[in-house]
Amino acid sequence: MLIQxxxxxxxxxxxxxxGKTYTIFNPNKLQHPNxxxxxxxLKVLLENLLRHEDGINVTPADIESLLSLSKESQTKEIAFFPARVLMQDFTGVPAVVDxxxxxxxxxxxGGDPALINPLTPVDLVIDxxxxxxxxGDNKSFEENVKIEFQRNSERYVFLKWGQGAFNNFRVVPPGTGICHQVNLEYLAKTVWSNEAGxxxxxxPDTLVGTDSHTxxxxxxxxxxxxxxxxEAEAAMLGQALSMLIPEVIGFKLVGKLREGTTATDLVLTVTNILRKRGVVGKFVEFFGEGLAHLPLADRATIANMAPEYGATCxxxxVDDETLKYLKLSGRDQQTINLVEAYAKETGLWRNGNGDNIQFSDVLTLxxxxxxxSLAGPKRPQDRxxxxxxxxDFRNQLISGFQVPESKTSKNTSTIPVEGTDYDLGNGDVVIAAITSCTNTSNPSVMIGAGLVAKKAIERGLQVRPWVKTSLAPGSQVVTDYLEKSGLQKYLDQLGFNLVGYGCTTCIGNSGPLSLPISNAIExxxxxxAxxxxGNRNFEGxxxxxxxANYLASPPLxxxxxxxxxxLTDITTEPLAHDKNGQPVYLKDIWPSNQEIQxxxxxxxxxxxxxxxxxxxxxxxxDWQKIETTSSQTYDWAESTYIKNPPYFEGMTKTPAALSDIKGAKLLALLGDSITTDHISPAGNIKKDSPAGKFLTDAGxxxxxxxxxxxxxxxDDIMVRGTFANIRLKNEMVPNTEGGITRYLPTGETMSIYDAAMKYRExxxxxxxxxxQEYGTGSSRDWAAKGTLLLGVKAVITESFERIHRSNLIGMGVLPLQFLAGTNRKTLGLTGNESFDxxxxxxxxxxxxxxxxxxxYADGKQVTTKVKSRIDTAVELDYFKHGGILHSVLRKLVP
Structure with a gap:
């Protein structure tokens, strides 16, 4: 990009x-006491402001606010221009559709279609x-890839068209790895360089990504x-991302991990601590002498789960460990030398233990x-x-799942599995998956899993027959070192065969359980369980x-x-018995830290x-065989995968005036910790759901x-799946679960989609x-898009998670917050009310x-105050235009 x-x-x-001379903006040239x-x-943000200071998007006053380190500064809006954008295909496809x-x-x-073109480099990884x-067999990978291409051919044709139609847009084909691991191992540079003008x-290498685990x-x-x-689309189109100057929480690490603990145990502990502290919308920065004992893979594991502990990042x-990893992962020597020289020259190098830095608060571990540790059964912060x-699980059965106490012990309430010689009961593990970017980026836990498998096989142990096993590494490099170490064959013998390179179980792509198992469960x-x-274990x-879903390290x-x-305490009870009938305990097959290293x-x-x-x-x-067109605009053929969305229908060159919302009805009355998984369509499509019926009708x-x-x-499918999560609890329909509501004119119970369509008529x-905490979880744009297309004009909550609040504004939905002391309960809301x-x-x-x-239903009226969560002037502009895309588009059309 051209820097002005x-x-x-x-x-x-x-x-x-x-031998190369680079032009830089050096924060150390500032004469400032802070x-x-x-x-x-924040120094990275400071450099970003210095480089983009134009008197319009960025002013000297913005720079001074950042440097002030004052409480007041955290109410100031600044512009952020990321160096690049990262996408995965779930979120990338709709972005390219848009x-x-x-x-x-x-x-x-009347404008030129070529005006719509990424100005910022974009990488989309199909994962x-x-x-x-x-x-569970050696053909698993081949068979899953074959099905993947059959199911997704229309999407892949579209993405390949996009790769040719748009400048600054690259696609990493399927079967390569998870976008975050590909980013860590290959795409990222720590210090970016390019020639312009x-x-x-x-x-500094900076980015935003259409996945929260960026x-x-x-x-x-x-x-x-x-x-x-x-938001990512706006960044691609050269727009500044508006943000408040963040509060930075320092997290000091001291000491080193003891024998038998893993990076996964550490990150679950960190997640638990930071969720309790409350870091939503804040930066967390790690420092302290403990960093000297943390390999970069461990650091990446901790950083990965920032969304789970609620932080922005x-x-x-940068330190010697950064350089060591860049070298190990094959970055060229010029890049490595530039990272070291640039970080030391600009003050981004880690000096000492960071005790001189002024954080808003400091936590120590x-x-x-x-x-x-594990985390579950419903949230990643519940370590x-x-x-x-x-x-704890037995207690969860009673208090969380309402299982009678008499049915919470092993061998109680068991159901025979048809065609087998075993039963299934509460607490049985039916899915065991080594998956997700969080841990498969980390060689120590992957090698640890392989060593556990080796020791188990040597003792004659096998996986229980009701467990669906899978291994989905985040990159092909994992396969290389598991093969070279000779450990993959032991994982294979236990059923942890390679099933694919990508986000599988962690995002709901766990696939079906066998029919006898499913029948027994139902x-x-x-x-x-x-x-x-992985990093996510939300309901459904x-x-x-x-x-019940638990996060754990690959060895566990x-x-x-x-x-x-x-229900087995694997710290004291045998995992199983060996071929001689002797009990085998976890400690018998657990490798030492030195053995792993x-x-x-x-x-x-x-x-x-x-x-x-x-x-x-x-x-x-298979990817190379895909044929597509080279046209500037896409030929929207009839497809159940790709469709021209309705956002721009009837759009004019100037936005319409805003109006009050009158006579509104409640579509859903929801509780705390509603995640984007509850709102956005995710996982399997049920046959009898509105989306399933639509697909059936489409043949x-x-x-x-x-x-x-x-x-x-x-959008036809996605809007039908919005608020359709099987675990959603709508208080308008008490004692039920799923995407249903009450249609108020008649009192009928129906799907949220069907009710929304009736209201539209x-x-x-x-x-x-x-x-509280409305919209936690992944940065799912469809949680906002679906909300809009259902006809929702405003969402009123006690508090919002950052990304979803921003997305609602980006789609023209008004986020409102009750004032302290007021909520749905104090107002006595049931869903029978109307709202202005x-x-x-x-x-x-x-x-x-x-x-x-x-x-209220009896005619009584109550007026209370709600606060707009449009937090910045840029967000206000987006909302007035009806969303980010409308705002950008109007600026581009003469």
């Missing part, structure tokens, strides 16, 4: 490395489409975080206190010590039949597959990375329904009311308060 800074603060200078106290993550639709809209408004249909520039690359000292697809500064898991209404090495996400995933039940040191090398990434954009023969058989994620490019505006939101038409302002007039 006014440089009024005189920080523009040159840096020569390896410079040395500034958290290094860009294609914008090209059509520009054409209709979310593979499903675990086949598992005849000048060679260098600046933060994983914070472990490599790259500042970035997840945004919705609509979890940043680690002694790494030696971390103990083996439980391994030694307490069986007791017949007994059993609370069965999954154990996965992993598999519709798995009600293997152990639980052998033990087979969460010795294997890692002996097998991992630079050639593995360079060999796998040399031809990363070429893809397999699609059930086997080819695929998942909601793969169909995000078709009568032109009745809709609102949704929720509790007054004050919108008189001129909208940032953080404005409105009158919410509630008319």
């Amino acid at each position: 800074s006014r440089n009024s603060l005189k920080t523009k200078t040159e840096l020569t490395v390896g 410079l040395d106290k500034l958290p290094l993550s 860009l294609a639709a914008m090209r059509d809209a520009v054409k209709k408004l 979310h489409s593979v499903t675990v249909d086949h598992y 005849g000048t060679l520039w260098a600046y 933060t994983m690359v914070n472990g490599l000292s790259v500042l970035g975080w997840g945004v919705g697809g609509i 979890g940043f680690f500064p 002694d790494l030696s206190t971390v103990e083996p 439980v010590a391994l030694a307490q898991t069986s007791v 017949k007994g209404n059993l609370v069965v 999954s154990v996965l090495s 996400r992993i598999n519709p039949l798995s009600k 995933v293997v152990a639980y597959a052998i033990g087979g039940s969460l 010795d294997v890692v040191n002996s097998v991992l090398n630079t050639q593995m990375f360079s060999g796998r990434y040399n031809d990363v954009f070429i893809g397999t023969e 699609v058989d059930v086997f080819n329904f695929n998942s909601y994620g793969t169909r995000r490019g078709n 009568s032109k009745t505006p809709l609102i949704v009311i929720g509790g 939101i007054l004050g919108i038409s008189s001129g909208l302002k940032v953080g404005q308060e409105f009158d919410l007039v509630i008319t």
